[in-house]
Amino acid sequence: MNRREEIMLAAEKSFTMFGYKATTMDQVAKIANVGKGTIYTFFATKEELFHSIVWKMVGEMKNVSEKVVIVGASFQENAHARIMQLLKFRETHQLFIKLIQEENELRTPAVGEVLATIEQEILKYITSKIDRGVAKGELKPCNSELIAYLLFKSYLALVVDWNKTHEEQLTEEQIAEVLNDTIFSSLLV
Amino acid sequence: MNRREEIMLAAEKSFTMFGYKATTMDQVAKIANVGKGTIYTFFATKEELFHSIVWKMVGEMKNVSEKVVIVGASFQENAHARIMQLLKFRETHQLFIKLIQEENELRTPAVGEVLATIEQEILKYITSKIDRGVAKGELKPCNSELIAYLLFKSYLALVVDWNKTHEEQLTEEQIAEVLNDTIFSSLLV
DNA sequence: GCAAGACTGAAATGGTATTCCGGTCAACTG
DNA sequence: CAGTTGACCGGAATACCATTTCAGTCTTGC
Numbered sequence: 001m002n003r004r005e006e007i008m009l010a011a012e013k014s015f016t017m018f019g020y021k022a023t024t025m026d027q028v029a030k031i032a033n034v035g036k037g038t039i040y041t042f043f044a045t046k047e048e049l050f051h052s053i054v055w056k057m058v059g060e061m062k063n064v065s066e067k068v069v070i071v072g073a074s075f076q077e078n079a080h081a082r083i084m085q086l087l088k089f090r091e092t093h094q095l096f097i098k099l100i101q102e103e104n105e106l107r108t109p110a111v112g113e114v115l116a117t118i119e120q121e122i123l124k125y126i127t128s129k130i131d132r133g134v135a136k137g138e139l140k141p142c143n144s145e146l147i148a149y150l151l152f153k154s155y156l157a158l159v160v161d162w163n164k165t166h167e168e169q170l171t172e173e174q175i176a177e178v179l180n181d182t183i184f185s186s187l188l189v
Numbered sequence: 190m191n192r193r194e195e196i197m198l199a200a201e202k203s204f205t206m207f208g209y210k211a212t213t214m215d216q217v218a219k220i221a222n223v224g225k226g227t228i229y230t231f232f233a234t235k236e237e238l239f240h241s242i243v244w245k246m247v248g249e250m251k252n253v254s255e256k257v258v259i260v261g262a263s264f265q266e267n268a269h270a271r272i273m274q275l276l277k278f279r280e281t282h283q284l285f286i287k288l289i290q291e292e293n294e295l296r297t298p299a300v301g302e303v304l305a306t307i308e309q310e311i312l313k314y315i316t317s318k319i320d321r322g323v324a325k326g327e328l329k330p331c332n333s334e335l336i337a338y339l340l341f342k343s344y345l346a347l348v349v350d351w352n353k354t355h356e357e358q359l360t361e362e363q364i365a366e367v368l369n370d371t372i373f374s375s376l377l378v
Numbered sequence: 379g380c381a382a383g384a385c386t387g388a389a390a391t392g393g394t395a396t397t398c399c400g401g402t403c404a405a406c407t408g
Numbered sequence: 409c410a411g412t413t414g415a416c417c418g419g420a421a422t423a424c425c426a427t428t429t430c431a432g433t434c435t436t437g438c
Contacts, residue, residue, distance in 0.1 A: 024399055035413035037402080046400065120354065146347075146359070146367060153346035154339060162338065165309065170335070178335060186370040213430060224382035226433080235431065
């Protein structure tokens with residue numbers, strides 16, 4: 001394996017275990033079995049290294065989200081499956097969990113920025129799927145960015161926020177039903 | 190004016206100017222022109238005093254929200270007007286602004302709890318309006334708590350969150366239109 | 379009998395000595 | 409000499425503790 005990848009793997013391990021702030025470049029160098037200086041031949045700063053790893057994670061996230069698509073299924077079925085998969089990734093992927101935790105507890109600025117970027121990326125992703133649906137004639141023309149925003153924030157509210165104030169979480173059926181009746185139904189031709 | 194009210198007024202002034210954490214009971218006593226001990230005749234703790242003031246504010250908020258109701262208008266027109274009024278109150282009322290700021294910057298636990306309570310109260314308020322609409326036969330029977338939650342979070346997302354990542358805010362018409370087409374339309378008989 | 383503010387101790391704050399860590403670079407190795 | 413290394417630097421974070429602050433009490437005084 002080339003050194004760049006080894007460094008990224010080591011850094012990912014460390015970020016996952018200790019978070020961004022608490023991983024030191026010495027730590028990363030040690031795990032990667034390279035001198036600290038070597039890291040700086042591939043990445044200009046700690047933040048650039050961080051960005052590379054997060055970017056890779058965003059790629060994986062899109063990939064797993066595409067995996068749940070059923071060809072021939074309706075737009076809303078696939079949209080629901082994809083977004084639920086994104087949120088499952090968010091609550092399952094160890095690095096992602098660690099970053100959310102660090103954001104809540106430490107407010108590390110670099111982490112906040114990165115999480116905002118990830119959200120932007122997800123929104124671009126959903127927007128593009130809506131645009132695609134419109135282009136294929138499955139959906140009415142609409143302000144796709146606005147709808148993507150509303151849709152994603154609604155999923156976040158029902159899947160994530162709801163549990164902060166309610167004892168038992170909503171079932172996937174409840175969520176699918178209410179969003180089918182509201183946002184999705186307004187999209188269909 | 191009776192002493193209890195004077196104390197509450199003084200405390201409200203101080204909480205509004207300096208926030209919860211930074212107002213001292215000595216400060217409140219001074220503004221109210223009473224000895225500190227006198228405050229404790231009426232309020233067992235600083236937090237109880239705080240709760241009383243916030244509770245009063247929640248009452249005002251519901252009142253101004255009722256003021257925008259147009260008798261004879263449709264459910265969604267009035268619901269929209271009411272929720273927009275709630276959010277306007279949130280962004281206008283000096284104490285409310287200060288509490289949100291304190292929550293973001295200081296994370297004062299007492300403030301976080303109070304803001305959560307206010308949200309609960311708003312949700313109960315919206316839920317009751319939906320239930321009323323159902324009872325009057327204007328709306329389909331539904332899980333009113335769930336719909337209230339989705340509705341309020343959607344408004345928050347479009348009115349408040351949107352501006353954090355977008356240069357220009359959404360117009361009230363855009364918001365009204367998209368929510369009419371989605372959540373509200375699913376509610377109507 | 380009720381209001382007042384001096385008082386208490388627990389918690390917050392500030393100041394500073396110390397440690398830590400991102401980034402550099404001269405030395406080294408193959 | 410191209411690529412790697414880790415000792416080193418200085419600004420920033422941390423730990424420590426002396427001092428101050430403040431919620432809540434309680435004795436005094438009116």
